[in-house]
Amino acid sequence: MFSIGDFAAxxxxxxxMLRHYDAIGLVRPARVDPVSGYRYYAAGQLPVLNRxxxxxxxxxxxxxVQAMLDEKVEAGELRGMLRLRRAQLAAEIDASAARLARVDARLRMIETEGHMDTGDVILKSIPPxxxxxxxxxxxxxxGADITEALTPLYPQLQQRLAALGITPVAPPLAYYLPDPHGPSDESITVHAAFPIGGAVPADAGFDxxxxxxxxxxxxxxxxxxxAEAFRTGQLIATWIDANDYRTVAPxxxxxxxxxxxxxxxxxxxEMQVAVNPAGA
Structure with a gap:
């Protein structure tokens, strides 16, 4: 038997907390001294406390919790519930970390307002x-919506290309178009792409x-x-405005x-924004 202090440790x-659990009937002491009123617990009660x-x-x-203990939840079922909860918490942590990174990036952008160097922007022609x-x-x-939609597409596309023995001829890219059939006027379609050459069968599993x-x-x-690409996008926007160009829709x-x-x-x-000279 253990004293309440030892069992708590x-x-x-x-x-x-143990006293509260006793008061509501959740984890009762194994024995209570009738004279002193001291509570004593047994090692066999630790699994109940763990649950x-x-x-x-x-x-x-x-x-x-009391109702579930009364129903005697099996260890396997409890493990499954804990694994699911762990996955949920991990996803919440990842989402919070991503939001924090975006906040930090926005803060850095705000701190450099008025001091942005657009000298590295290059105007060039992109071939078909x-x-x-x-x-x-x-x-x-x-950014979060794009990442969620775009990220799974690349491994799928790589697998399908590899199955056909097709090797990309240049680095992968992404481009975006408005989705007029989407649920809102902000809806877009994300395109994950690999430049290729040669013939492709009609049933390749990709466009x-x-x-x-x-x-x-x-x-x-x-x-x-x-997640921080907006900083580079804003540098490009500053260059476009300063050099009298206009973006090409969309x-x-x-x-x-x-x-x-x-x-x-x-x-x-490399981020590429289609533009035209003003008045063109």
């Missing part, structure tokens, strides 16, 4: 390009598209994760992924 909970704490971490109220591509709808041109040439493209190389940048190591902080991406 073994279970990594507070004595106050209580696990179910609490899953978001259940103490009343719900034949690509294999997969596409998907996205809710908007927001083959001839991208037209871009006579004038304001281009700039972006270094870092695509105005979305084409992204050419020059180098994509596992660490996104080391990504190198």
């Amino acid at each position: 073994l279970g990594r909970v507070s004595v106050r 209580v704490l696990a179910l609490k971490d899953l978001g259940f109220s103490l009343q719900q 390009l034949r690509v294999a591509e997969l596409s998907a709808p996205a809710s908007s041109y927001d 083959v598209v001839e991208l037209p040439p871009i006579p004038y493209a304001a281009t700039l190389v972006h270094h870092g994760p695509m 105005g979305y940048a084409r992204e050419v992924y020059l180098d994509c190591p596992p660490d996104q902080r080391k990504w190198v991406t």
Whole structure:
């Protein structure tokens, strides 16, 4: 038998919490001294305490926990519930980390307002390009919406190209078009593409598209994760305005992924925005 203090230490909970669990009938002491009123617990009660704490971490109220304990939830079922909750928490952490990165990037952008160097923007002509591509709808041109829709397309496309023995002839790229059939006026279609050459069977499992040439493209190389690509996009926008050009509708940048190591902080991406001289 263990005193309430020792049992609390073994279970990594507070004595106050154990007293509360006793008061509501959730985890009763194994024995209470009739004279002193001291509570004593047995090692065999630790699994019950573990279940209580696990179910609490899953978001259940103490009343719900009591009901589930009365129903004697099996260990396997509880493990499954915990794994699901763990996956949910991990996704929430990833989403929060991505939001924090975007906030940091916006803050850095604000701090450099008025001091942006657009000297590295290059105006060039982009030749026509034949690509294999997969596409998907996205809710908007927001970075998180694009990432969710675009990211799964590249491994699918790579697998289908490899199955046909087709090797891309240039780095992968992405481009975006409005989706007039989407649920809102912000809906777009994302296109994940690899430049290719040679013949492709009709049932390849992907589309083959001839991208037209871009006579004038304001281009700039972006270094870092695509979550921060808006910074490079704003530099291009500043250059376009300062040099008396106008964007060509729909105005979305084409992204050419020059180098994509596992660490996104080391990504190198050329952003290309179609423009025309003012008055053209």
